[in-house]
Amino acid sequence: MAPFQIEVFDRLHDPILIGVERRYNGEDWFIIFDVADIMPLHMEMGSVGVSLPYKLQEYVLENIEESWFHEDGNNWMAVRAVNTGYLINRDRVVMRKLLTPLAGSRAHLLSASTYQYLVNKEGSYTVEVGRVKGYGVPARIDISTLHRYHTGIFGYTGTGKSNLTSNLLRKIMDTVDDLVAVVLDITGEYPINIIDMLERYGVIYLDPSTPIDSFRETVVYPETLQQRMAGEGLDPRIVRDILMKIPTKKLYLEDDEVTIESVIGEINSVLRDADKLTLDGRVKLMELVRSLYEMDRRMDLKTFKEKYGDMYQHVLDTLREVANPLNQRSTVRIKLESLIALIEEPPEQVERDYETIRKFARRILYHGEERLYLLYIPEDFLAREYIARLIDEIFLLKKTAGLGRKVLFVVDEAHEFISRETRGARNMDRSNLALEKLFRQGRKYGVGGWIVTQRVAHLNTSIMQQLHTYFVSTLPRTYDRSVVADAFSISKSIIDKVQAYDMGEWLFMSHVATKYKNIPVEVRTDNNEDYVLDWLLSKKA
Amino acid sequence: MVGVGMENETLFDELDDKFDARIAYYTVQNPTDKEGKMGV
Numbered sequence: 183m184a185p186f187q188i189e190v191f192d193r194l195h196d197p198i199l200i201g202v203e204r205r206y207n208g209e210d211w212f213i214i215f216d217v218a219d220i221m222p223l224h225m226e227m228g229s230v231g232v233s234l235p236y237k238l239q240e241y242v243l244e245n246i247e248e249s250w251f252h253e254d255g256n257n258w259m260a261v262r263a264v265n266t267g268y269l270i271n272r273d274r275v276v277m278r279k280l281l282t283p284l285a286g287s288r289a290h291l292l293s294a295s296t297y298q299y300l301v302n303k304e305g306s307y308t309v310e311v312g313r314v315k316g317y318g319v320p321a322r323i324d325i326s327t328l329h330r331y332h333t334g335i336f337g338y339t340g341t342g343k344s345n346l347t348s349n350l351l352r353k354i355m356d357t358v359d360d361l362v363a364v365v366l367d368i369t370g371e372y373p374i375n376i377i378d379m380l381e382r383y384g385v386i387y388l389d390p391s392t393p394i395d396s397f398r399e400t401v402v403y404p405e406t407l408q409q410r411m412a413g414e415g416l417d418p419r420i421v422r423d424i425l426m427k428i429p430t431k432k433l434y435l436e437d438d439e440v441t442i443e444s445v446i447g448e449i450n451s452v453l454r455d456a457d458k459l460t461l462d463g464r465v466k467l468m469e470l471v472r473s474l475y476e477m478d479r480r481m482d483l484k485t486f487k488e489k490y491g492d493m494y495q496h497v498l499d500t501l502r503e504v505a506n507p508l509n510q511r512s513t514v515r516i517k518l519e520s521l522i523a524l525i526e527e528p529p530e531q532v533e534r535d536y537e538t539i540r541k542f543a544r545r546i547l548y549h550g551e552e553r554l555y556l557l558y559i560p561e562d563f564l565a566r567e568y569i570a571r572l573i574d575e576i577f578l579l580k581k582t583a584g585l586g587r588k589v590l591f592v593v594d595e596a597h598e599f600i601s602r603e604t605r606g607a608r609n610m611d612r613s614n615l616a617l618e619k620l621f622r623q624g625r626k627y628g629v630g631g632w633i634v635t636q637r638v639a640h641l642n643t644s645i646m647q648q649l650h651t652y653f654v655s656t657l658p659r660t661y662d663r664s665v666v667a668d669a670f671s672i673s674k675s676i677i678d679k680v681q682a683y684d685m686g687e688w689l690f691m692s693h694v695a696t697k698y699k700n701i702p703v704e705v706r707t708d709n710n711e712d713y714v715l716d717w718l719l720s721k722k723a
Numbered sequence: 724m725v726g727v728g729m730e731n732e733t734l735f736d737e738l739d740d741k742f743d744a745r746i747a748y749y750t751v752q753n754p755t756d757k758e759g760k761m762g763v
Contacts, residue, residue, distance in 0.1 A: 286745055
């Protein structure tokens with residue numbers, strides 16, 4: 183037994199790893215533990231109870247009080263720690279092995295450099311995400327994995343979720359050059375949080391009912407940033423002026439473009455009135471539909487005419503052959519003739535200040551010069567429809583027209599999109615299905631997802647299982663914490679530590695981003711507001 | 724105890740000299756909760 187050491191006791195309150203000596207296969211190893219909690223004990227504490235006379239209690243407690251700062255050998259500390267499942271030896275060879283320690287074995291405090299050796303990754307995609315609590319050293323992770331393998335950011339209101347999300351987004355966009363990001367925002371927090379990136383390479387999309395001018399006036403500022411801006415003499419109008427320069431468009435769900443798919447749709451509607459057609463006409467139209475299905479159905483008719491002249495002429499000839507024998511007044515003939523007229527004179531593609539989901543998806547994957555797309559859709563049921571349609575379109579294009587660029591979807595307030603509770607929430611089924619597809623199949627097609635939420639308990643578990651990296655901050659509900667612990671196989675003793683976290687402090691665990699997987703990393707991340715404030719000040723200058 | 728490790732980097736924290744701990748018990752509550760207690 184050794185004297186209580188206040189210095190060690192205090193240090194153990196911050197994250198620290200412990201190595202417990204263990205001989206295994208004839209070699210000396212240390213089983214790595216992560217400290218969960220610590221308790222100071224004194225040999226006389228057991229005698230203090232409510233029935234002990236007050237004078238005696240006072241005498242005992244005075245003795246105990248003195249003991250903590252004078253080594254009298256009567257006190258000790260109990261440290262509860264969780265096995266990380268790793269062994270390390272003196273040459274820093276690391277082995278994944280869940281080995282049971284033997285009672286009586288000596289335990290050691292592992293150093294900051296050992297911690298960094300276990301956690302920090304080196305490579306071209308490595309960035310510092312913050313400083314490790316306790317050790318104070320940088321935590322360096324492979325940020326590209328946060329796109330390739332999906333990420334979850336969980337924390338109660340006020341823990342700094344959108345701050346961390348914006349900060350990580352900036353780091354990943356700066357590091358992974360060929361990545362584009364789509365940020366889905368229903369609260370209006372992101373225009374200010376990522377304003378620097380929007381100005382450099384972003385476009386803002388609004389649903390048609392949101393007036394562009396009023397959107398710029400109603401941007402939500404984090405309270406702390408607002409105070410700091412005032413402190414620096416920054417007029418909020420600077421934000422509005424910058425937003426004016428960022429391209430802002432309205433996004434429509436319905437498509438207005440005439441494509442091969444539109445032609446197929448029209449022919450199919452004629453075929454539904456099959457009794458008005460001759461057998462020969464029916465067969466010709468069905469064959470036409472079959473051959474059109476083999477083409478890129480998203481191609482507009484002008485391109486079709488220019489690039490596939492023979493096929494284009496064949497379509498016109500066939501339609502005329504079917505239409506001509508029909509009665510001039512028949513609705514089927516009128517339909518076919520208007521279709522022929524449309525194909526003969528395809529409408530010009532004009533540049534508009536609004537966009538449809540279909541064009542937007544193509545812009546994201548193939549045509550856009552921008553890299554960041556902010557979708558501000560304040561109505562949750564509409565936002566669910568938008569995200570479902572957009573993800574479906576992106577996957578269809580990736581599967582049929584080419585992979586295009588890598589895409590990262592950032593879904594803030596994710597409980598509004600992937601809740602298991604679908605009753606009464608319009609379009610929840612659709613957004614659930616689309617996001618499930620994203621999280622299950624995304625990796626194959628270069629599509630990643632981040633889900634950001636304060637309410638973990640009712641999230642779609644199929645999606646939760648696909649997350650390889652997660653950041654967790656304070657979650658006051660026990661049930662939320664136990665869901666995170668179960669979903670990611672984290673010890674409840676470790677997850678409960680987040681209750682004491684301050685704003686900007688996160689428990690970070692990853693199967694892919696750290697050198698050895700699932701080593702708990704407790705970090706204080708950089709403050710996104712520092713960056714935004716400096717950037718705004720540079721704009722003012 | 725003096726830190727041991729590669730080159731100038733030590734395996735153990737400098738406070739380890741003052742941390743004379745031993746494992747007291749180890750329980751397995753569930754497959755993800757393997758806890759040990761160290762008394763000093």
